[in-house]
Amino acid sequence: MSGLERTVRTGPKLRLSADTILADALLSELVAPGPVLWVVSAWISNVEVLDNTLGAFSAVLGDERVSRYRLADVLARVARAGSQVRVVTRPTPHNQLFVDQVRTIVGIDADLAVVFDPVEHEKTVCGRDWMISGSMNFTASGIGTNEESVRYVIDDAEVAQARLDFAARWGGNR
Numbered sequence: 001m002s003g004l005e006r007t008v009r010t011g012p013k014l015r016l017s018a019d020t021i022l023a024d025a026l027l028s029e030l031v032a033p034g035p036v037l038w039v040v041s042a043w044i045s046n047v048e049v050l051d052n053t054l055g056a057f058s059a060v061l062g063d064e065r066v067s068r069y070r071l072a073d074v075l076a077r078v079a080r081a082g083s084q085v086r087v088v089t090r091p092t093p094h095n096q097l098f099v100d101q102v103r104t105i106v107g108i109d110a111d112l113a114v115v116f117d118p119v120e121h122e123k124t125v126c127g128r129d130w131m132i133s134g135s136m137n138f139t140a141s142g143i144g145t146n147e148e149s150v151r152y153v154i155d156d157a158e159v160a161q162a163r164l165d166f167a168a169r170w171g172g173n174r
Helices: 019-031 071-080 093-106 140-145 156-170
Strands: 004-010 036-040 048-051 068-070 084-089 112-116 124-126 130-134 148-154
Touching: 019 048, 019 071, 019 124, 019 130, 019 140, 019 148, 036 071, 036 156, 048 071, 068 071, 071 084, 071 093, 084 093, 084 156, 093 112, 124 156, 130 156, 148 156
Parallel strands: 036 084, 084 112
Antiparallel strands: 004 148, 036 124, 048 068, 124 130, 130 148
16 A cells, blocks of 8 residues: 555644544554554553444444543454554653553453653554554553644555554564
8 A cells, every 4th residue: 555644743732632643543543454553652651542422334334332542442443353462652640540450341351561661762552554653652641631742644565664663663573
């Protein structure tokens, strides 16, 4: 596939946020799970990432529950769909809270690995054939209110290279 990309600058001045881009990308991973989903962020919270209160995504989510889904819920669904989920973040109490939440939801039957890296500062989520990267941490402020620059890429070669780089840095599969 030839690459497609878009850079979005978010924040209150432009009245844009990255929540829709992130929701669409994560939904695509639920529809067609890749071999590994990488979530790399210096700061990470169990933020709301998918609003299904109108039931628009019920066919993809596979249940009758109509509600809002948080990042830990979606990562657990991706892991249970057969993808390996890799989370890389800094070793802080704030991030540990998220890791504990996602581990509880994922359980022991899915492939989840967490790496705590004290010098991690990159912000990327990388799926099957797409990647979102930029200045945005995966927190409420990063996704919803901060002035951020977010690059959304659909490109098999670039995404494959990112997965290779992540595996070289933090172990695991590509």
